Amino acid sequence: MRDIEYLRLLSKEFPNSRKAGAEIINLRAICALPKGTEYFFSDIHGEYESFSHLLRSSSGIIRVKIEETFGNMMSESEQLELANLIYYPREVISRYRHDETASSKLLHEHQKIAINRLIAICRVVSSKYTRSKVRKKMPQDYAYAIDELLHLDMSDANKKLYYNEIISGIIEIDSADEFIIALCELIQNLTIDSLHIIGDIFDRGPRPDLVMEEIMNFHDVDIQWGNHDIDWMGAACGNTACIANVLRIGTSYNCFDALEDGYGINLRPLSMFAAEVYGDDPCECFRPHLLDENKYDSVNPDLAAKMCKAISIIQLKLEGQLIQKHPEYKLDNRLLLDKIDYGNGTVTIGKKSYKLNDTNFPTIDTADPYKLSDGEKELMRTLRLSFIHSQLLIRHVQFLYSHGAMYRVINNNLLYHGCIPMDDKGNFICMETRDGSFKGKELMDYLNVKIHDAFFLDPRDDADRKQDAVDLMWYLWCGPRSPLFGKDKITTFEHLFLRHEKELCTEKFNPYYKFAAKEECADKIIKEFGLDPEWAHIINGHVPVKTKKGESPVKAGGKLYIIDGGISKAYHEQTGIAGYTLIFNSHHLALAAHKPFVKGAENTPTIQITEKTKKRILVKDTDVGKSLQKQIEDLKDLMSAYESGLIREKY
Incomplete structure (x- = not known):
């Protein structure tokens, strides 16, 4: 029935x-x-220009299609010119329009050539889709003309005349520029069928807000949360330790445009507090990394250093409060403010004392070092309101929830950002929570529920459960058994005050990263999530692959891909490249190794096929096909x- x-x-x-x-x-x-082409990106870290270029260029695949289509018919410079037109049509057209040496006749000839070339590329990239799917992606105003140009039989003389008349008509009514833009955007949309973001959209880079806008405008996208994303999500939930950490990283990496111009976070109270409390303190250990210039909210580096120190001290206090509140976190080794000898400027870690780089702590009460001063309390109250009332941040976080998760299983691939926590013998280890102990897939599913509770649960229904979930967001950022962090400890204190002690600053990776590189362990993880090891892959990021030292992103006999190659400029020196894109089409898996981005230059990544499929994968073989x-x-x-x-x- x-x-x-x-x-x-x-x-x-x-x-x-x-x-x-x-x-x-x-x-x-x-x-x-044939199945559509899937693209996998990881650890974007606010690098808007680089990420936008990779999307527009399909990580170099459009450049490959141009070469395949035109070959020796076009020179290298002409191919690059066509590629840049497809990537940045409005800018290229504007530049040509302002060329005073270009006559009207020359302009029209240029437009005609461009349209013909773009139609040729469009035919190639649309060939694997149904005509109706391609038409749905076309702008409505030009759908009829584009559809006709794509499917005309040019061997028929009458149809050839019809084809030329369509193009001539477009040029004569002065619609060529918009038509060219429509073709370029269609090519971009057709080349990437679906987009998978394997975590860490936020922090370090200049504009994570613009990265989020780019992702939200994409037609088919999913996100596996990273620990930096969870930190921002925790901040939007009102977790003050997460808010302080977001601001510490933002002030440390000079990201004032993202904070103030992007998300509308009012940093004036922080700057006033920092200037007053640390007026004569040079705050040398807190000077910002100047990897990018702010266009809208430039802050003097001296003031930025004071702001960074002020929020760092507050962060350490708030984290200490959470650790004391939650003994199940087992993070007593991160309680260091009460281990400082404020008289002689040392800290005791284990059985050894170390000299601090900075000994000026005007806001710390030595009798109760984790207590906020009255000024710090008022500052955090104001900053918290600024975060939870940021309309753009809330909109972005809602998208992270609606399109994101701890992991995803799709088309025989298991996607997650960090790790599945393991012990020294390669067994899944439990994370202790107020609801019990969880490990493996069960842990990932449990955390999905808790993360949703942190944002969506109404405290009037269960205030205690709500607060526990909000607190947990901080642990997921930096806890040793968090699948998103995957290290034995976070060394924020050591990096700030003991940076000369390199051994203390070292964060040891969870044994997962050693074991998962072995095929038998990768198989174990794949089976844990219900996949067949014969066909499946694990795809994650989080750990920059040091390519210049000979490290490979492909491990476990081709079953594990770690695709964090350092899109963030902060990692270029370590990795030797500017990140990876993993590309999965109907024929193969391929890795695109990015070059450091320079707009207008030849930025085409080096593409290497890593695995060929035994037969061409059709839509019927995919999850959509099922x-x-x-x-x-x-x-x-x-x-x-x-x-x-x-x-x-x-x-």
């Missing part, structure tokens, strides 16, 4: 056998097409119901 009710609902969309049959034909045809096959079976059942008279057809 339940099935009949479902079929009756389905009959509203397909009211007779003819329409149901037509849809079956359509779905079967789609299943026979869903379409289920729809086909439902439609067949509907046709049987029509045939038997259980449901009456309508015409």
Whole structure:
């Protein structure tokens, strides 16, 4: 009876056998097409210009398509010129429009050549999709003209004349610029079918807010949260330790445009507090990394250093309060403010004392070092309001929730940012929580629920559960058994006050990173998430791959891909490249190794095929294909119901 009710609902969309049959034909045809190309990015870290270029260029694949299409018919410089037109059509067109040496006739000839070349590229990149899917991606105003140009038979003389008339008409009515832009954007949209972000959109780079806007404008995207993302999500939930950490990293990396111009966070109270409390303190250990210039909110480096120190001290106090509140976190070794001898400027860690780089602590009460001063309390109250009332931040965080998770299983690939925590023997280890102990997939599923509670649970329904989830967001940022952090400890204190003690500043990676590189361990993880090791891959980021030292992102016999190659400028010196894109099309898996981004230059990544599929993967072989096959079976059942008279057809 339940099935009949479902079929009756389905009959509203397909009211007779003819329409149901037509849809079956359509779905079967789609299943026979090659699978769309999936792109995987990790650890973007606010590098908006680099990331935007990688999306626009499809990590170099558009450049490859140009070379394949035109080969020796175009010089290298002409191919680069066409590529830049596709990536940045408005800017290239504007530059050509302002060229005083270009006559009207020359401009029209240039437009005609550009349209013909773009149509040729568009034919290539649209070939694996249905005509209806391509048309849906076209701008409505130009859909008819583009569709006609893409599918005309140029061997027919009459059709060739028709083709030329369409282009001439577009140029004569002065619509060529917008038509060219529409073609360029269509090529970009067709080249990447779906986008997977394997965590860490935020921090270090100049504009994570613009990266989020770029991601949100993409047609098919999912996100696996990273620890830096969780930190910002925790800040939006009102976790003051997360807020302080976000601001410490932001002031340390000179990211004032993102904080103030982007998210509208009012930093004036922090700057006033810092200037007053640390007026004569040079704060040398807190001077910002000047990797990018602020365009809108430039802050003097001296003041930025004071702001960084002020919020860092507050952060250490707030973290100490959380550690004392949650003994299950087992982070007593991170309580260091009470281990400082404020008289002689040393700190005791373990059984040894170390000289501090900085000994000026005007806001610390030595009798209760984790207590905020009255000024710090008022400052954090103001900053917290600024975060939880930032409309853009809340909109971005809501998108991270609606399109994100701790992990995703898709098309025989297991995606997550950091690790599945393990012990020294390669066994999954438990994370202790107030709700019990969890490990492996069970831990990831549990954390998904807790992270949603932190943002969506109404405190009036369960205030204690809500606060526990909000507190946990900080632990997920830096806790040793957090799958998003994956290290034995976070050394914020050591980096700030003991940076000369290199050994103390070292953060040791969870044993996962040693074991997962072995095929048998990768198989164990793959099975834990219900996948077949013969076909599946693990794809994660978090750990920069030091390519210049000979490290490979491909491990465990090709079953594990660690694709954090350092898109962030902060990592370029360590990695030797500017990040990776993993590309999965119907024929193969390939890695694109990025070059440091220079706009307008030849930025095409080096693309290496890492694994060829045994046969071309069709839509029917994918998760979408399985869903379409289920729809086909439902439609067949509907046709049987029509045939038997259980449901009456309508015409």
